Amino acid sequence: MKKSNIWSLRLGFSGKEASKIEQLGLEKFLKKSYEAKFDKQLPVFLEDDPKTLAELKELKQSIKKVDSEEKKKMLKKAIYSGIELRRWWIDKMRTEEFPLRENMVCFWHNHFVSTSQKVKVNYWIYQHNMILRENAFGNFKELTKKIVKSNAMVKYLDNVDNKKDKINENLSRELLELFTIGIGNYTESDIKNGARALAGLNLGEDGAVYRKFIEDNTDKTYFGKTGNWKADDLVDIIFEQKNIPYLITRKILKWFVYDNPSEELVVYYGDYFRKKNFEIEPLLTKIFIEEYAKENPGTKIKNPLVYILQLIEELEVKDFDNALIALFLRQQGMDLYNQVNVKGWDGGNSWLTSQIYLQRNTTSDLLCSGRSVSRKTLNTIINTGDKTNIEFDKINVKIDFDSNGNNKTIISELSDRLLFTVNEGVQKDMENLLKYDFDPKESHANFAVIRLFNYITKLPEYQLI
Secondary structure, rough: OHHHHHHHHHHHHOOHHHHHHHOOOOHHHEEEEOOOOOOOOOOOHHOOOOOOOHHHHHHHHHHOOHHHHHHHHHHHHHHHHHHHHHHHHHHHHHHHOOOHHHHHHHHHHHHHOOHHHHHHOOOHHHHHHHHHHHOOOHHHHHHHHHOOHHHHHHHHOOOHOOOOEOOOOHHHHHHHHHOOOOOOOOOOOHHHHHHHHHHHOOOOOOOEEEOOOOOOOOOOOOOOOOOHHHHHHHHHHHHHOOOOOHHHHHHHHHHHOOOOHHHHHHHHHHHHHHOOOHHHHHHHHHHHHHHHHOOOOOOEEEOOHHHHHHHHOOOOOOOOOOHHHHHHHOOOOOOOOOOOOOOOOOOOHHHHHHHHHHHHHHHHHHHOOOOOEEHHHHHHHHHOOOOOOEEHHHHHHHOOOOOOOOOOHHHHHHHHHOOOOHHHHHHHHHHHOOOOOOOOOOHHHHHHHHHHHHHOOOOOOHHOO
């Protein structure tokens, strides 16, 4: 596989950025990715959703008063907004000219986990997502402060139940264990005093605010420092600690380049991150440029998002319903806005269990045969969970290949685009599928190349980048 194709998959979600990387060079490509504008307008489907605390209270009260049929309608509306939220985000991943920001949003989404299932307010989930988008390449410390004070995080990690006379430690614990410094770098006392500092941080209109009757205004000792600390103070103190850079540099390396990064690399990039005062953009630039210069293909298993978006892009499927992509992701264990727990998706080998591999192959078979689940069936699955009597729509699929070539040049073309390595056995299999007398100008040539593509998608090598 060409280096530009590998890095298009690593930095974006498909191979379509490869030509830009080649034309611009990686450094200019990154600069344009950082500078690319993004939409900040509230999505239409959220316009009628409750946003203020008063509107939410009014909705809860009205639910108690209406009959069962009206309750069903309200529930369907909430489900619809949740589905549209996924469609909206997947559309950004698929259509942004420079999708690195959306990939980074997905990284942060899996770092600062906050699920719609627990939060239950789509507008807060949207706000959380927008904080990640606006600060995707900004400062890690400032992003942490904003996330800790988001309504979604305060609700998700039960800080609404954290009061001066009844402490809840969930947010305090995860702030240290999963969001910043990692296990082994803090004490139970730090967790308890951090929870006291977060007591009273509760739901607000645009974000969480302290409620004076339930906040703790006494002194707390946190990492050896004593004072009447609040949320921002905790983050400032955490970021003074020696081991603060390494948890996040390890996770960035795992997300983009290596399923198992070496500790030397983690420390090397972490020390640089500290020197740059936890600015994310220069860290990403250094990692991507230095790792791009190395020969490191096949070091990472594609996550389900990269797998499905690459498949759709390669088959040039138009008007593919993003809700189907969301459904595929859920089946593969990568449900957007709904990780199984606060640790997020494990990644690595968890993306290639026997069940996931079988689902990938089935999906490739379906799309390569020019079929897709119908909108009617999709709505039935979404509304009822019933997957019996599946109906399929006919879709047009085609593969980009050089019609002036021959079987070997076309095999080489697809290999360069899709496989990080090709052994002798695989080469022979591909030549048996696309034989020496293959005529690329023949009317059914596209179907023959699609059969070859379908074979390639099932190879273990195709699952790696």
